[in-house]
Amino acid sequence: MTSHFLKSRTLWISVAVLAVIGLFGAFLLMWRPAIDPIERPTTFDTAQLQRGARVVEAGDCAVCHTRPGGEYLAGGLPLVTPFGTLFSTNITPDKQTGIGQWSLPAFKRAMRQGIARDGHFLYPAFPYVHYRRMSEGDIADAYAYLMSGPAVHAPALQNQMNFPMNIRPLVSFWNLLFLHGEPLKPVAERSEAWNRGRYLVDGPGHCAGCHSPLNLIGAEKSSEYLQGGSVDGWNALALIGMGQRANPWSREQLVGYLRADVVDGHGTPAGPMRPVSLSLARLPASEAEAIAEYLLSLQSPHSVTETTPTTQPGPPADHSTGALLFTSACAGCHGPAAPMREIDGRPGLQNTSALQASSSRNFLKTVLEGVPAIPGSPGPVMPPFAASLDSDQLGALAAYLRQQARPDQPWADLSSTIEALRQETK
Ligand code: HEC
Ligand code: HEC
Ligand code: HEC
Numbered sequence: 001m002t003s004h005f006l007k008s009r010t011l012w013i014s015v016a017v018l019a020v021i022g023l024f025g026a027f028l029l030m031w032r033p034a035i036d037p038i039e040r041p042t043t044f045d046t047a048q049l050q051r052g053a054r055v056v057e058a059g060d061c062a063v064c065h066t067r068p069g070g071e072y073l074a075g076g077l078p079l080v081t082p083f084g085t086l087f088s089t090n091i092t093p094d095k096q097t098g099i100g101q102w103s104l105p106a107f108k109r110a111m112r113q114g115i116a117r118d119g120h121f122l123y124p125a126f127p128y129v130h131y132r133r134m135s136e137g138d139i140a141d142a143y144a145y146l147m148s149g150p151a152v153h154a155p156a157l158q159n160q161m162n163f164p165m166n167i168r169p170l171v172s173f174w175n176l177l178f179l180h181g182e183p184l185k186p187v188a189e190r191s192e193a194w195n196r197g198r199y200l201v202d203g204p205g206h207c208a209g210c211h212s213p214l215n216l217i218g219a220e221k222s223s224e225y226l227q228g229g230s231v232d233g234w235n236a237l238a239l240i241g242m243g244q245r246a247n248p249w250s251r252e253q254l255v256g257y258l259r260a261d262v263v264d265g266h267g268t269p270a271g272p273m274r275p276v277s278l279s280l281a282r283l284p285a286s287e288a289e290a291i292a293e294y295l296l297s298l299q300s301p302h303s304v305t306e307t308t309p310t311t312q313p314g315p316p317a318d319h320s321t322g323a324l325l326f327t328s329a330c331a332g333c334h335g336p337a338a339p340m341r342e343i344d345g346r347p348g349l350q351n352t353s354a355l356q357a358s359s360s361r362n363f364l365k366t367v368l369e370g371v372p373a374i375p376g377s378p379g380p381v382m383p384p385f386a387a388s389l390d391s392d393q394l395g396a397l398a399a400y401l402r403q404q405a406r407p408d409q410p411w412a413d414l415s416s417t418i419e420a421l422r423q424e425t426k
Contacts, residue, residue: 015205022066030169032119037101040093041153044099044144052145055138057282057399059204063275064088073146074154080232081218084161094151107143108136114175120169122177123161124218128207133181134277159189174200178219197294200287201226210272212234226298233291234271235361237353241300249355251292258288260374262344269351270366278374317410322400324392333380340380352391355405360417367394368421387422388424391418 056062065088067077075090093100099107106117112132114122122128131139164170184203186195201207211233212220212300220229228238242249253263260277262268269277280288326334333340334349341348349355354363370384387399395414402411411417 009166010121025219030121030172032115032121035103035106035117036121037117038103038123040095040100041147044148048144049148051138052141052143052148054283055142055204055404056145057136057279058287059134059142060206061091061142063279064126065091071152071154073149074152076154077155078157081125083165083218084159085250086123086161087157088126089156090152090154091146092149092154093133093147094153094154097153097155097207098151099146100151104140104143107146108139111139111142112177114171118156120174121168123168123171124174127206127209128180129181130203130209132179133184133199133203135183135199135203140318143149174219191293193290193293194297195288198361200291200295201294203290205276207239211239213351224270230361231243231272233361233421234273235357235359236273237357239295240298242298244300247351249296251289251296254292254295255285255288258291259285262274265351267347267349267354268371270371271353271362271369274372305378305414317399317402317403319396319403321393321399322396322403324413325389325397326400329385329389329397333382344380349401352403357400358409360402360411360414361421363398364394364402364421391422394418 049174052057062073064077064079065073065075067075067088070076071092073090073092075088079086079088090098092098095101102117109115109262110117110122111128111134114124114126114128116122155183159166182204184199187198190198194266206221208226208229211226211229212223213229215221226239229236242254247265251256253266255260256263257266258277259268260269260274280291302337306421332338335341336348340346354366367389368384368386371382373381385394394420398411398414398418402409
């Protein structure tokens with residue numbers, strides 16, 4: 001009787017001790033201290049501010065931290081993730097609602113570890129996985145630039161994350177698994193441009209955030225680096241083996257594309273790539289040239305770059321509806337004699353990545369959403385057609401244009417892709 005009592009008591013004590021150790025471990029993993037608030041610094045060196053402006057541009061900070069119609073860097077842009085909707089925050093130097101009380105060490109910790117000044121975990125939708133690879137100097141310059149800007153009062157919006165992702169400390173487990181990269185060091189055997197390109201791609205440019213496939217909990221699959229991902233219903237195509245494709249990219253084409261030009265043979269960036277390319281266009285051309293140098297050095301591990309979808313040969317399709325729709329809705333801009341093509345020397349649609357890709361998604365997304373103008377430039381704009389074309393019309397148009405571009409490989413999945421895209425945008 002006594003011995004049984006003793007045994008169960010020892011058992012209970014062991015369980016209690018283990019539980020305390022476990023809780024303590026979890027506490028250590030999930031708790032971060034606050035970093036003391038400071039008075040906003042006000043004097044900065046002009047050269048540093050100029051460098052900082054370029055870092056903020058290369059890091060696309062404004063792309064996520066400015067909502068349409070909102071104030072520069074004041075946050076409030078919704079980011080729709082598979083785990084719920086998250087809003088970017090105010091990174092202007094406002095004392096109450098922005099980062100006005102953040103010291104440089106607090107800012108660095110956020111950029112490298114994803115921890116806010118008060119100690120709370122930030123969601124990895126903020127690409128600190130990549131920013132942690134940036135140099136000390138770049139982070140300090142970005143900090144100076146942000147601190148020198150106008151303070152905007154803009155309180156954070158309420159996130160709508162699903163359970164269990166609404167519990168922020170759980171991000172610590174994600175970090176434990178996926179937060180490993182070190183600040184990038186130059187590779188001695190490679191040119192300065194190549195090293196610069198790699199730095200821009202893997203550090204501030206966070207290209208793999210969209211161009212690598214993600215796993216089930218939203219982390220990049222490092223074994224499939226830059227092998228193609230998807231974002232907001234668009235395909236972000238593979239950035240490896242770009243010079244070895246059936247329709248290869250030249251260096252010149254790639255530099256032009258990265259700076260939002262319309263490039264014969266590949267087209268122009270649309271969708272989520274557009275703001276990225278507009279940022280690059282505002283930087284010196286040497287930055288896009290460096291990126292091209294690096295990307296063109298990445299070989300594809302597969303000998304065939306584009307997988308050919310299997311299509312069942314059916315009866316020859318009738319493309320008269322598609323051809324008619326093209327004449328009425330598109331030819332005014334994209335037809336052979338359209339002023340946009342004759343005056344501006346724009347290439348025809350058939351050689352664009354949108355129409356050459358094995359998936360119809362990017363073509364369909366471009367037509368549904370249109371292509372907005374380049375801010376401050378009088379260039380032509382493509383209107384969105386989501387409301388004016390119904391699904392059958394869109395399907396007929398896509399089949400017709402694909403037939404012009406790739407007669408050997410019709411898109412097999414058109415009506416289901418169109419339905420999926422319409423569902424996703426609801
Ligand atoms: C892909 C979108 C995206 C980009 C690009 C991005 N951010 Fe963010 N950032 C976010 C989101 C979303 C949050 C809020 C995360 C959260 O609440 O957990 C955030 C939070 C932050 C925070 C924490 C602010 C706070 O109030 O807690 C800082 C600092 C920050 N970002 C700085 C930057 C800088 C500097 C850049 C550019 C180098 C940048 N971000 C680029 C999405 C982005
Ligand atoms: C926010 C997501 C996102 C980020 C970040 C991003 N891209 Fe893209 N990228 C896309 C999408 C989507 C497309 C397809 C656009 C289209 O079809 O118009 C694309 C297309 C491209 C293409 C054309 C590929 C082809 O074969 O047609 C290149 C090149 C490219 N991106 C390079 C980059 C580089 C370099 C970076 C980093 C500096 C980068 N991207 C960052 C989403 C992104
Ligand atoms: C008012 C002029 C206008 C009309 C009408 C128009 N577009 Fe466009 N389209 C543009 C502009 C501008 C671009 C961006 C590329 C450029 O500047 O040449 C573009 C780009 C595209 C692209 C992306 C090509 C690339 O460079 O990657 C596709 C695909 C496209 N349009 C298809 C269509 C289709 C299909 C229609 C008819 C339903 C249509 N467009 C109607 C002006 C127009």
